[in-house]
Structures are given as C-alpha cells and as structure tokens.
Amino acid sequence: MPLNHFQLVQEAAGAHFPDKDHEYPYPSHYGDPQQEYQAGHESAVLFDLSDREQVELKGADRQKFLHNFCTNDIKNLPVDQGCEAFVTNVQSRILGYITVFNQGDSLWLDLAPGQSAALTEHLDRYIIMEDVEQVVRSPEFGCLYLTGPEAGHILSKLDIAALAVNQQQRVADSEAELTVRRVDWFGQPGYLCCLLHEKIVAFWQQLIEAGAKPAGQEAFEALRIESCFPLSGIDLTDDNLAQEAGRSSQAISFKKGCYLGQEPIARIDALGHVNQELRIIALEGDGVPAPGTPVVATVKDNQKEVGKITSVAKSYGKYPVVALAIIRKEAYEPGTKVEVVVEEQAVEGTVLCSME
Numbered sequence: 001m002p003l004n005h006f007q008l009v010q011e012a013a014g015a016h017f018p019d020k021d022h023e024y025p026y027p028s029h030y031g032d033p034q035q036e037y038q039a040g041h042e043s044a045v046l047f048d049l050s051d052r053e054q055v056e057l058k059g060a061d062r063q064k065f066l067h068n069f070c071t072n073d074i075k076n077l078p079v080d081q082g083c084e085a086f087v088t089n090v091q092s093r094i095l096g097y098i099t100v101f102n103q104g105d106s107l108w109l110d111l112a113p114g115q116s117a118a119l120t121e122h123l124d125r126y127i128i129m130e131d132v133e134q135v136v137r138s139p140e141f142g143c144l145y146l147t148g149p150e151a152g153h154i155l156s157k158l159d160i161a162a163l164a165v166n167q168q169q170r171v172a173d174s175e176a177e178l179t180v181r182r183v184d185w186f187g188q189p190g191y192l193c194c195l196l197h198e199k200i201v202a203f204w205q206q207l208i209e210a211g212a213k214p215a216g217q218e219a220f221e222a223l224r225i226e227s228c229f230p231l232s233g234i235d236l237t238d239d240n241l242a243q244e245a246g247r248s249s250q251a252i253s254f255k256k257g258c259y260l261g262q263e264p265i266a267r268i269d270a271l272g273h274v275n276q277e278l279r280i281i282a283l284e285g286d287g288v289p290a291p292g293t294p295v296v297a298t299v300k301d302n303q304k305e306v307g308k309i310t311s312v313a314k315s316y317g318k319y320p321v322v323a324l325a326i327i328r329k330e331a332y333e334p335g336t337k338v339e340v341v342v343e344e345q346a347v348e349g350t351v352l353c354s355m356e
Contacts, residue, residue, distance in 0.1 A: 006142075006201050010048065013214060024051035024113070029216040036215035037316040040186070040223050044151040045215040046207050050142030053116040054194060057107040059131040066100065066107060069123060069260050071242055073253040079104045082166045082181060084251035086242040087119060088261030092268075094240050095122050097232035097251070099192075101168050101181055108137075110181075110192065112232045141177075142197045144204060146212055147190035147223070155180065155191060157210040163191070176203060186227040187354070221313035225322045226355045228280050234291075235278060235310040235324050243268050244326060246278040246353070279327045280352040281309065282319040287342030288312055289323065295349070297331035297338045306331040309340065317355065327351060 003011065007025060011017060015027030026048065029036060039045045057066060067074040072085035079102050087096035096119040099110040111119065120134045127134075146154065152162055161169055163182040171178040176199030181192045195203060208214060228246060230236050236245050242252060242265055254269055268274055281295060295307040312323040323340075331338060336351040 006048070006050070006197075006204070009201050009204070010214065013208075015214070015216060026051075027216040029218050030214050033216065033218040033314075034316045036213060036219035037222055039213040040148050040215065040219055041188075041317075042149065044146055044148030044154050044212050045219060046204065046212040047145045047147075047215055047217075047220050048142075048204070049145050049192070050197065050200065051113040052138075052143045053111040053113060054137040054141050054143075055109040055111065055116050055120060056103075056135045056137050057109065058105075058133040058135065061130040061132050062107050063102075065127070065130050065132045066123075067256070067259065069126065070096075070098070070100075071252040071259070071261070071265065072100070073256045074100060074107070075256075077102045080168050080170070082168060082183070084247060086245070086247075086251055087122065088242050088265070089238070090260055092242050092261035092264035093238045094232070094236050094242055094245065095119065095238055097230065097236055097245065097247075099181075099183060101179075103170070103179075108179075108194075110143075110183075110194075112234070115232050140196060141194050142200045144193040144195075144200065144207070145185075145190060145220075146193065146207060147186050147188060149188060150211065151189045151191055154207060154210045154212050158206060175199060178203065185229045186223045218314065221311065222315045222317075222322060225280065225311055225313050225324050226315065226317065228278060228324065228352075228354060230278055230324065231311070235326075240326065241265075241268065241274060243274045244277050273329065276307065276326050276328045277332050279307075279325060279332050280355070281323040281325050281327075281338060281340070281349045282352055282355075283321040283323065283340065283347055283349040284319070285342060285345070285347040286314075286320050287345065287347055288314060288321055289340045289342045289347070293340050293342075295325050295327065295331075295338050295340055297336060299330045304330075306338065323349075 014030040070085040082101035168181040176195040178195040307325040307327040
C-alpha cells in the first residue's frame with residue numbers, strides 16, 4: 001500500500017522502508033541502525049508505533065468488569081495511573097497482553113498490532129447486563145514511543161511534566177488529544193505518546209527538534225528483545241500460560257479476588273515455577289535464525305529441543321544477534337548453553353533473563 005503522509009515525512013528524513021506493501025510499513029532504519037541503537041542506550045530515540053491498537057472501555061461498570069477478566073487490580077487503579085495485565089481464559093492461557101490506563105471517565109487499553117479484534121470479541125461475550133461499551137480507537141489515534149535516559153528531559157522542553165512509571169499525563173488544551181504514558185518497556189525511561197493521527201507529524205517533529213533521534217525497527221527490535229519484552233501474537237499466544245511470559249511482577253496481582261483464570265495462576269504461584277518461560281537467547285555468530293528455529297540444549301547427556309525462537313534481531317551490544325524463545329524448565333536457568341542452526345551451521349547461544 002502507498003505510504004501515508006507521516007511515512008512520507010519519515011522517508012524524507014532518511015527513513016528506509018524495505019516493505020512498502022506491509023499493512024502498516026515501518027522504517028527499518030534512518031541510515032545507521034548502530035547509531036540508533038546506541039542512542040537508545042545513551043540519549044533518546046523515537047519510534048513510530050502507530051499500528052499499536054487502542055481500545056476504550058466506557059460505562060459505569062467498566063472497572064469492575066475488566067477487573068473480573070484480567071490478572072491485575074483494575075478496580076483500585078487510580079485516575080491517570082496504569083498497569084500491565086493479561087486477559088486469560090479459564091485455563092489461564094493468554095488471550096491478550098494489555099496495558100490499562102484509567103482516564104477518569106473511561107479505561108484505555110494499549111495492545112500490540114492486530115490484537116484488538118480477538119480481545120474485544122472475547123470480552124463482548126461476557127457483557128450481558130453490565131454498563132460497558134468497547135470502542136476501538138486505533139483508526140483515530142496513533143502512537144510514538146520515546147525511550148532512553150534523556151527521554152524525560154526532552155519531554156520537559158515541551159512542558160510535559162516528569163512522570164513516574166505507569167503514570168500518564170493528559171496534556172491540557174491539546175488539539176491533538178495528546179496523552180503521554182510512562183511505560184518502561186526497555187528497562188529505562190519510556191513514554192508512549194498517544195494522539196490523533198492527523199497531528200502526529202507535528203509532534204514527531206517537535207520531539208526531534210527537542211533532541212530525540214528518529215529510529216527504525218532494527219533498533220526497536222534489538223532493544224525490545226534485549227529487554228525480554230514480549231509482543232502478544234508473536235512471542236505470546238493462547239498456547240502460553242500467563243506466568244510463562246516472565247512479566248508476573250508487572251502484570252499479575254496475587255492479592256485480588258476471583259477472576260477468569262485465577263485458580264490455575266494461584267496453583268502455579270504455590271508450586272513456585274512454570275514448566276517453560278520466556279527467555280533471551282544471546283547468540284555468538286552473525287547469522288540470524290528465522291522465527292520458529294528450534295533451540296537445542298544438552299539435557300542429561302542428550303541433545304533435546306527445549307524451545308523455539310519467536311523473535312530475533314541483529315544487535316550492536318555485547319552479542320551480535322539476540323532472540324526470544326519460550327524455553328523449557330530444564331534449560332531456562334540463566335547461563336545455560338544452547339544451540340540453534342543457522343544456514344546449516346550450529347551456532348552457540350546463552351540463555352539469559354536480562355542483559356545485565
């Protein structure tokens with residue numbers, strides 16, 4: 001499909017679009033992905049994430065309703081605060097991985113691309129007498145993600161106040177209907193800026209003038225994978241239990257009352273472990289394995305498949321290639337050596353929970 005106005009502006013600024021036929025084309029880089037990656041660690045980078053999806057929940061019963069169908073405490077979520085959560089089925093398998101923010105008169109749910117249809121269909125089945133309305137706002141609103149140690153300073157130049165993690169600011173008198181949400185996906189300050197599509201170019205330009213470096217998907221994926229931050233539909237599916245995502249401290253409340261999927265989650269918590277969990281695989285070679293490539297480890301003196309790669313990217317940090325995979329318990333301890341096959345060559349990797 002042809003590039004939209006915002007993408008043409010990005011292209012004029014040096015963005016390379018390798019797949020213009022994609023439903024929402026993303027730039028791979030702006031000329032030097034290594035510099036973009038380094039800026040993500042040293043200053044601040046700006047990503048276009050406008051195909052992330054936004055769902056608004058309205059109605060008097062919205063908090064109580066969502067509270068009953070997800071893993072975190074929505075009922076007691078203060079205004080202008082947010083949290084991660086999983087929407088699960090009765091077996092506690094993941095139907096959605098969301099970030100929820102309390103807008104005061106509604107709840108806003110942020111989801112990975114392509115995830116809103118299945119989620120809203122699932123929740124709609126349970127809306128019977130409740131005063132709840134779901135509105136998909138993605139056609140109206142896009143997202144920019146500003147991340148890095150200097151991200152907060154850059155926003156301050158635009159009179160946007162410092163925010164705590166999971167706090168948001170609804171910018172007063174904003175024609176763009178701008179809301180800035182602090183979500184530290186990469187283990188450093190990160191701000192998801194949600195605003196009307198028609199105003200996104202002007203705000204993108206303001207952030208760049210304030211010091212942000214525009215960056216593409218090559219840097220985004222490297223930073224995301226090195227932070228072990230999963231994407232629903234790619235790294236997590238309804239084959240996975242909530243605790244297999246490795247986000248329990250951020251996304252699961254073990255103190256809230258009953259909700260759909262709560263009993264298996266409580267049993268796993270009492271057991272103390274899951275049988276598999278999301279991990280980083282740091283690879284030694286330059287070859288990039290395809291998603292779906294088996295991960296093999298030596299278990300009791302035998303070579304055994306212990307998982308499959310879900311995401312992979314070239315990196316410019318300690319390791320040349322990094323990947324994510326759901327790894328079985330017998331190999332998911334940090335430091336475990338594994339192998340993947342790339343172009344008929346075995347490549348050694350190391351299982352990690354974080355890059356630190």
